[in-house]
Amino acid sequence: MMISLGIAGASMLVMAIIFSYVLGWANKKFMVEVEPKIEAVRDALPGANCGGCGYIGCSDYAVAIVADNVPVNKCTVGGEACAKAIADIMGVEVGDVVPxxxxxxxxxxxxxxxxxxxxxxxxxxxxxxxxxxxxxxxxxxxxxxxxxxxxxxxxxxxxxxxxxxxxxxxxxxxxxxxxxxxxxxxxxxxxxxxxxxxxxxxxxxxxxxxxxxxxxxxxxxxxxxxxxxxxxxxxxxxxxxxxxxxxxxxxxxxxxxxxxxxxxxxxxxxxx
CATH class of the missing domain: 3.30.70.20 (Alpha-Beta Plaits)
Structure with missing residues (x-):
């Protein structure tokens, strides 16, 4: 009985090691590189995810700013200071920020x-x-x-x-x-x-x-x-x-x- 339990435990340990290796390999193999500017813009946003900008959340808005060049002044929570920070990241003008x-x-x-x-x-x-x-x-x-x-x-x-x-x-x-x-x-x-x-x-x-x-x-x-x-x-x-x-x-x-x-x-x- 003890030998059987030992064999089962050893098998589970070996399987855990193998799966950990496979998952680690898959994470590196299929990892999608995130544009540094997207991360910077996302960090500049307040993280409220309120949808006031017209996007589902701050991450989606950050992607739209970098990938689609949408205006940087659409965040109603962050206001003018947020728009200025994002404009500096993107190297563009802030534009007219109206509350x-x-x-x-x-x-x-x-x-x-x-x-x-x-x-x-x-x-x-x-x-x-x-x-x-x-x-x-x-x-x-x-x-x-x-x-x-x-x-x-x-x-x-x-x-x-x-x-x-x-x-x-x-x-x-x-x-x-x-x-x-x-x-x-x-x-x-x-x-x-x-x-x-x-x-x-x-x-x-x-x-x-x-x-x-x-x-x-x-x-x-x-x-x-x-x-x-x-x-x-x-x-x-x-x-x-x-x-x-x-x-x-x-x-x-x-x-x-x-x-x-x-x-x-x-x-x-x-x-x-």
């Missing part, structure tokens, strides 16, 4: 929503979206917090039934935009600390929009007459964020004052 943040294109708290019914189903936006008549406005925030659960930075919260962004925490990763079933959250470039936003997504005609929400945009063109920052399309006003600057602030304020439903707001984190 990205989420915008909730709805400004209606529960008290402003008309025709809202009691919803007894699963308290998730994705579930409520499947039920007709949850609220008269089929464009507005449902307020059950799918975006809150998706955010890894504690940068969005539900207050009075409305998703609101904490701009001191938001890094523009886009996680909230992917889970919003109504598509009313967008990621925009903030060329200033605060920017004017038409916080509404209702494309219905004025009569129907007003019947659904007290704060709805009615496409009256008052804002567009006050400032060329605003244009009207599909009964809905839009602000050109790329054209906004501090010099346009007074124009934006006038447009805000002209809005009959008060759906234009400044969003962002004011300088303290």
């Amino acid at each position: 990205l943040h989420a915008i909730v294109n709805c400004n209606a708290p529960l008290s402003s929503r008309l025709g809202r019914t009691q919803y007894m189903g699963e308290q998730r936006c994705a579930s409520a979206q499947q039920v007709a008549g949850v609220q008269a406005c089929t464009f507005g925030c449902l307020g059950y917090g799918d975006c809150v659960l998706a955010c890894n930075y504690d940068a969005i919260h539900i207050l009075d039934g409305l998703a609101r962004v904490d701009y001191k925490k938001c890094i523009g990763c886009g996680a909230c935009t992917k889970v919003c079933p109504r598509g009313i959250i967008s990621i925009e470039g903030f060329r200033e600390d605060i920017i004017p936003v038409v916080a509404c997504s209702n494309k219905d005609k004025a009569k129907d929009a007003k019947a659904a929400c007290e704060n709805a945009c009615v496409g009256c063109k008052a804002c567009a007459k006050a400032s060329d920052l605003f244009t009207i399309s599909d009964n809905l006003s839009k602000c050109s964020y790329d054209n906004y600057s501090a010099q346009k602030h007074e124009e934006a304020v006038k447009a805000m004052e002209k809005c009959p439903t008060g759906c234009i707001h400044f969003m962002g984190a004011p300088v303290e």
